[in-house]
Amino acid sequence: MTETADLLFELGTEELPPTALGKLSTAFTNEFVRGLEEANISFGEVSQFATPRRLGLLINHCAINQPDQEIEKRGPAVKAAFDAEGNPTKAAMGFASSCGTTVDQLGRISTAKGEWLAYQLVEKGKPTASLLEAIAKSALDKLPIPKRMRWGASDVMFVRPAHWILFLLGDNIVPCELLALKSSNKTFGHRFHHPEEIQINSPDDYQKTLQEQGKVISDFTQRKNRIRELVEEAAASINGHVPIDEKLLDEVTALVEWPVAIVGSFEQEYLEVPHEALILTMKKNQKYFPVFDNSENLINHFITISNIESKNSQTIRDGNERVIRPRFSDAKFFWEQDGKQTLENRLDHLKEIVFQKELGSIYEKSSRVSSLGASIAEQIGGDTGLAQRAGLLSRCDLVTEMVYEFADMQGIMGRYQAKRDGESDELASAMEEIYLPRFSGDKLPETKTGIAIALADRLDTLTGIFGIGLKPSGTKDPFALRRASLGIIRILRKHSLTLNIPNLIDSACKLHENAITNQNVQKEVNTYIMERLKGEFTDEGYSVGLVNSVASVQPASLPDFVQRIEAVSDFSKLEEAENLAAANKRIHNILRKNTESLPVETDPTLFENPAENDLYNAVTEKQSSIKPLIESNDYKGILATLATLREPVDTFFDDVMVMADDDRVRLNRLSLLERVTRLFLLVADVSVLQDS
Known part of the structure; x- marks a missing residue:
């Protein structure tokens, strides 16, 4: 049974760009997991963590060692490995030497191309801990960071200055040095609530310890859900509600580690300004959640998420209200000034x-x-x-x-x-x-x-x-x-x-x-x-072939295009569709190669085979029966009617040599085939269905 342990990695940094946090976290996790897979290290469930000051992941049941690998090296062909007397050639001896063995210790494998010398060995798997530094480094190097920065006197570059690395496999520290930082079993809590270091004894303890001791909710989704709850509770406390803007919620989640909701207000007079301007200012500039009444009217309150649990929340509230007031005042001024001129x-x-x-x-x-x-x-x-x-x-x-x-x-x-x-x-x-x-x-x-x-x-x-x-x-x-x-x-x-x-x-x-x-x-x-x-x-x-079949006839209006798409979609499911699509493609290819002018009308007196008469009669009958369907744009009805041409078309191609020696007979047959394809082109070029 494979021995496993949980793996924990956390990189501590200065505040990461909030709009990029989710992308950075997902990219790091994906690259780290890819590294484990490429190293053939088995693992279980993967969880990722992201806050303004940390990127991390937890991987359950990570194998302690790589599995041993059976490796087979193929050498020269047996016929080239021995001479006529059965003595090993230089090719055989060279191959044996490169494998660290002798020719008599080599095996043989048989393939369709002959028999070959081969050497089988078992390569012992390495300890996972010895591979993790390279895996983590590769994952960090591949992060989608358009512009990296240096800090201090170091030449190290990253999206933001890095301060610590927590790296555990089970209870053991994974020894490594990344971004000029040595790994440990230490992390740090909230910048204000618990700036001191915190020791993590086991990956299992990480989330609970960081939350209870460090005042940090490390899981992005958990923190996001907590903010949603806080916003809804705060809005309800003032008899309002907040239609949650998911993009804003994500951005706010990326700005805080310990969310606390604060309800703020502004002067009623600002509600005279177009509400969209106020909402835009609150969301875009201040990252506030606007509050609405039960009639979906904006009210003079907002909810902001603070990153600190203050003993004096009124101070935070006052600060947020003070910041928004000049912006609203400007919007009110612009609204009043703009009203002095008409459009x-x-x-x-x-x-x-x-x-x-x-x-x-x-x-x-x-x-x-x-x-x-x-x-x-x-x-x-x-x-x-x-x-x-x-x-x-x-x-x-x-x-x-x-x-x-x-x-x-x-x-x-x-x-x-x-x-x-x-x-x-x-x-x-x-x-x-x-x-x-x-x-x-x-x-x-x-x-x-x-x-x-x-x-x-x-x-x-x-x-x-x-x-x-x-x-x-x-x-x-x-x-x-x-x-x-x-x-x-x-x-x-x-x-x-x-x-x-x-x-x-x-x-x-x-x-x-x-x-x-x-x-x-x-x-x-x-x-x-x-x-x-x-x-x-x-x-x-819809398949590419189906869409192209309709586009080929260039419908003039969009509803017409849609009707044809639906008709061809139904037709393509019929048993006759495949044969008729193939027949139309064959007809197109034949007609494309023809350089002579075809007769305007097909002449039945030139038919030499009953199959020609049968197809001619079927086409003439269908031409007549679909006239009312054409007038009503009943494309489904047209194709359903034309589907019955399968048998006479198949018989024609089975029994008739289209390219007859007699010019008149040949051109007459081509004229008949053109009539067939012209009927289908009333709806779509079904020959293109073959390209699906």
């Missing part, structure tokens, strides 16, 4: 902001969005006048004091200002909706005006940037064109809009007038959007 009055200021050198100012972009947005609104049953005005005003909040100070308020400030200006509710909503979606999973525009200008804005950016030859390459996408195209796709899908994408691209291109220098812009933008669309469907689990 419309700010239009001329947009002429001073460059969108892109060749594509003009933000004012010019807004004008293009206004025109295209009105056109889209008309096509989706919206108010063209409203869309036109919304497009024009959509960027006016960029020159407000509020957005200048709080960049994340763009769009939101536009909505508030539009309401203050007396604009309609739909136009006000559109001021924010033009930016949606901002990221994957974000909400989407709901009003027709918002939908129209959100699509117009993204199409304007795509056609403009592609039009001047600045299309994205590799990982570089400075104008966020990938996000723009995905936004278009998600808006169209969400609202099942039957807008013709190529036509929209053409309309957007015309609005750029003489700025466009790339003559292939329409094709390139359409292809770019189509590639993103294909990616969306493959991410949802």
Whole structure:
């Protein structure tokens, strides 16, 4: 039975970057575990620890020794190892010497290529403790640290100055030196509550001792859950609640080792300011949790998590309230100042902001969005006048004091200002909706005006940037064109809009007038959007071949694309699908090699084989029966009907030589096959299913 012991490692540092803590902890644990696996050291459950001042891990049931390894070295072929008299050759003796033995002690192994000399030995496993320093060093060296720093007089570099290393295997210290620090069985507690060293006698004692004696909750998840509880309890104590922002919770968890919740408040008058600005300040700048009432209205309280259990919590509360007050005061001032001008009055200021050198100012972009947005609104049953005005005003909040100070308020400030200006509710909503979606999973525009200008804005950016030859390459996408195209796709899908994408691209291109220098812009933008669309469907689990089969026929609208995808998906599950996909691929290959013009109509009088007549009759019958299905875009019905062509198609290829010597017969047969594939192309190029 393998002897095991628990392994504990902890690196103590200065405060680690909070946004990188989770990534550093996971990377270190993964690399350490990989090192054990590569050394063939068995182990059990792995736990990782991460606080602002420490990275660590606990590995249960780690083998004390590597297992012994049976090693087989292969030497020369037997026929090359001995001469005609059976004496060992230089090759055999050299191999034996390299193994530290004699030729007569060597074994033999047989393979498909013959018999070979071989030497088997057992290599004794090393003690795990002797390998751990190299494993830990490698794990630290491979951490994703973009910029390392030096400290003191040392040349050692790490993300932050390192102060101690705790390293145990069972009750024994693992001897090592990392980052110019020697390992021990000592750690340190909380910077203020217990700055003294703490001796850890066994890995099992680590968490409990550190928490009870050192006032440190070392487990990130445990600390995170504790903060969640504290925030919820604190909010309930003032009859409020906090919708937990997981990203903020992670960041706060990475900032404290011993969380304590403090409830703070601010003056009621600040609630006159757009709540998003207050929430943004609390979350982004101060790492506070905003509190809401049961009607989801922001109230004049916040919860902050302190890293110290103070005897005078009022002092901490006062300090946090004092810090937030000037920021709220600034936001209130900006809000009041911005109210002195309407959005419309700010239009001329947009002429001073460059969108892109060749594509003009933000004012010019807004004008293009206004025109295209009105056109889209008309096509989706919206108010063209409203869309036109919304497009024009959509960027006016960029020159407000509020957005200048709080960049994340763009769009939101536009909505508030539009309401203050007396604009309609739909136009006000559109001021924010033009930016949606901002990221994957974000909400989407709901009003027709918002939908129209959100699509117009993204199409304007795509056609403009592609039009001047600045299309994205590799990982570089400075104008966020990938996000723009995905936004278009998600808006169209969400609202099942039957807008013709190529036509929209053409309309957007015309609005750029003489700025466009790339003559292939329409094709390139359409292809770019189509590639993103294909990616969306493959991410949802559809095969690449299935998605490509639909993309090959270039559906003009997104709902049409979706219908075809669903139809081909159903078809691909039919018993007949594989044969018909293969047949279509064969037909495509045959037709591609043909250089002669095919007759417009297939001539039945030229048939020489009953299989030709059978296929011709089947195709003619299907052509007639699917006409109403084509008119209703019943793609599932079309493919289900065409699936019955399997038997006559299979028989045709079994019984008929397509490439007949007689030109007229050959071209007539090719014409018949073209009719077959043309029927399937009414829905998709099913031959591509073979590439799945």
